[in-house]
Amino acid sequence: MKESLKLVCLVKMVPDMEHFTYDYEKNILVREHAKSVLNPADACALAAALKLKKSCGAEVAVISMGPGSVSKYLEDLIRRGADEAVLITDSMYRGSDTYATARILARTIERCGYDIIFAGTHSMDGDTAHIPCQTAELLGVNVMSNVRKVREDKLSDTHIQVEVAADGQNVELEMRWPAVLAVSSESKYKLPFVRYEDLNKDVSDHITVITNSELEFREDEAGLSGSKTKVIKTYPKKYAARQKVIVGNDDDGIEYVYQFLKEKGYV
Amino acid sequence: MRKALIYLDSQDRKQSAQLLEVIRRIYGDGGAKTYAAAFGGNLEAIKGFFDEVHQFQMPDGCAYDMRLKASYIKQLHDKESFSCIVIPATFEGRMMAPILAVKLQTGLVADVTEVTGEDGSVRMVRPAFDGKLMAVIENEDSDIVMMSARLSAFQYKQARIRDTKIVYHTPDIEGEPPIKVIAEGRKQSTEDIRDAEILVSGGGGVMERFPSLHQLAEPLHAMVASSRRLVDSGITPRSIQVGQSGKTVSPRLYIALGIYGSLQHIEGLDHVEDIISVNINRNAPICSLSSIVVEGDAIEFIEKLSTKIKKEKEKQL
Numbered sequence: 001m002k003e004s005l006k007l008v009c010l011v012k013m014v015p016d017m018e019h020f021t022y023d024y025e026k027n028i029l030v031r032e033h034a035k036s037v038l039n040p041a042d043a044c045a046l047a048a049a050l051k052l053k054k055s056c057g058a059e060v061a062v063i064s065m066g067p068g069s070v071s072k073y074l075e076d077l078i079r080r081g082a083d084e085a086v087l088i089t090d091s092m093y094r095g096s097d098t099y100a101t102a103r104i105l106a107r108t109i110e111r112c113g114y115d116i117i118f119a120g121t122h123s124m125d126g127d128t129a130h131i132p133c134q135t136a137e138l139l140g141v142n143v144m145s146n147v148r149k150v151r152e153d154k155l156s157d158t159h160i161q162v163e164v165a166a167d168g169q170n171v172e173l174e175m176r177w178p179a180v181l182a183v184s185s186e187s188k189y190k191l192p193f194v195r196y197e198d199l200n201k202d203v204s205d206h207i208t209v210i211t212n213s214e215l216e217f218r219e220d221e222a223g224l225s226g227s228k229t230k231v232i233k234t235y236p237k238k239y240a241a242r243q244k245v246i247v248g249n250d251d252d253g254i255e256y257v258y259q260f261l262k263e264k265g266y267v
Numbered sequence: 268m269r270k271a272l273i274y275l276d277s278q279d280r281k282q283s284a285q286l287l288e289v290i291r292r293i294y295g296d297g298g299a300k301t302y303a304a305a306f307g308g309n310l311e312a313i314k315g316f317f318d319e320v321h322q323f324q325m326p327d328g329c330a331y332d333m334r335l336k337a338s339y340i341k342q343l344h345d346k347e348s349f350s351c352i353v354i355p356a357t358f359e360g361r362m363m364a365p366i367l368a369v370k371l372q373t374g375l376v377a378d379v380t381e382v383t384g385e386d387g388s389v390r391m392v393r394p395a396f397d398g399k400l401m402a403v404i405e406n407e408d409s410d411i412v413m414m415s416a417r418l419s420a421f422q423y424k425q426a427r428i429r430d431t432k433i434v435y436h437t438p439d440i441e442g443e444p445p446i447k448v449i450a451e452g453r454k455q456s457t458e459d460i461r462d463a464e465i466l467v468s469g470g471g472g473v474m475e476r477f478p479s480l481h482q483l484a485e486p487l488h489a490m491v492a493s494s495r496r497l498v499d500s501g502i503t504p505r506s507i508q509v510g511q512s513g514k515t516v517s518p519r520l521y522i523a524l525g526i527y528g529s530l531q532h533i534e535g536l537d538h539v540e541d542i543i544s545v546n547i548n549r550n551a552p553i554c555s556l557s558s559i560v561v562e563g564d565a566i567e568f569i570e571k572l573s574t575k576i577k578k579e580k581e582k583q584l
Contacts, residue, residue, distance in 0.1 A: 129377065258579065267487065
């Protein structure tokens with residue numbers, strides 16, 4: 001086996017759903033004003049990476065893309081056991097869709113070096129679950145979503161075993177690495193606490209900030225202009241005032257209910 | 268003529284075929300030549316709905332290698348140049364779609380629940396921010412539209428009139444598969460009522476007759492839930508309790524059988540699209556939140572409606 005495995009974990013701060021602000025003019029999320037929390041599935045992913053680190057002595061690098069204010073959250077993740085963090089931040093990247101974001105992440109990961117990449121399967125805000133798969137495809141490595149358990153006891157110098165929740169079915173898979181393991185928020189992984197003596201530890205020298213001057217994307221390759229999908233508009237989900245209809249429990253009533261189910265596509 | 272492709276999830280080919288409705292809404296009836304890509308399994312249930320079905324025979328143990336599957340779909344696309352590719356938003360599909368989108372270097376919209384095609388531009392609607400917002404999205408690429416779509420959101424009601432041509436592909440795969448199945452557990456029923464699209468829920472009006480609810484849940488592909496009353500009576504487990512001291516659920520449809528609808532119970536209903544309540548008391552609080560109130564006995568209703576659904580189903584796809 002290699003001297004030390006390089007584990008990379010993609011994390012994202014997501015707006016606390018109760019307090020997010022949205023720029024309705026530009027149709028982008030204003031993250032600067034939103035209260036942020038670590039995306040729950042990403043927390044599981046990092047916890048899984050740290051567990052693997054413990055058993056095989058790997059190095060763990062956390063990579064995140066977002067505004068400069070994310071830095072303080074990354075410091076916290078270093079205090080919890082990650083070895084270094086990379087923050088990708090550039091105003092040019094704002095408004096990137098998943099395709100553009102995955103390209104930025106993949107290029108950063110290539111710069112850092114990697115053996116196994118961890119990520120959360122879903123993010124709470126966008127919830128597309130695209131990033132792990134798109135990033136893997138761009139890097140040309142294997143990928144698996146909904147990972148519930150990484151079998152660190154079954155790690156070999158070519159393969160890793162994982163347990164996956166596949167549509168209600170538990171599946172055990174052996175994967176050749178390099179690979180992207182997208183960990184489910186339903187997994188049992190929990191981030192370790194910060195040790196008391198590390199609470200105020202200065203870890204700022206473990207954080208690298210990367211901008212487009214390092215990644216060198218053309219303007220039409222990132223941000224809104226580099227995105228292949230465009231949000232035309234958004235609207236709050238509407239709730240039609242309910243006009244209740246009272247029917248009897250007879251053939252007419254059942255017919256009415258059935259037609260309603262059919263019309264709405266429930267049957 | 269335009270060509271459109273649907274990926275058939277290997278867990279649910281028949282259900283995936285319902286996404287033909289997406290194509291119908293974009294191009295109109297008969298407005299596109301329809302293709303399906305399948306990876307093994309029986310195709311009887313979908314015959315007559317597509318113009319062409321491409322069946323790829325995968326070697327054993329490769330079922331979860333979505334990059335491999337995506338590479339075959341890309342080969343098919345290189346030959347056919349599809350204008351639209353629709354993939355079910357299932358476990359498999361949600362991996363397949365982003366991988367394929369990168370291979371085709373095109374945009375992708377996830378979890379589409381509504382679609383319109385006007386003046387040649389396709390608009391896709393998807394829930395965002397925890398369902399608080401709906402986003403209308405267009406693909407910048409004018410040659411191809413790609414999306415993953417929620418299976419429950421689209422129903423294809425057209426007849427099986429097409430003369431389906433089945434094309435078999437037996438890819439040559441050498442060497443050890445990069446992702447190999449070691450063990451496959453049985454389908455578990457570790458269902459969570461919070462994931463349900465449809466919930467059939469029982470309260471004090473059904474009590475010990477609660478098991479009857481499965482009779483209605485089964486044809487609706489719904490999960491069962493209950494009010495606190497039944498949990499406290501030891502009839503149902505707490506894991507399926509809806510309400511303040513139970514779970515908050517957001518199904519599209521909530522069928523409340525013999526549920527009074529205390530404030531604590533209603534607290535547990537978040538973003539529910541439709542409620543149908545069956546109650547002997549039409550003034551029970553749950554009734555005022557309902558689209559339909561059926562006045563009468565819940566168990567009788569279960570028997571009548573489940574029979575009706577089964578009967579109608581036999582006539583269809």
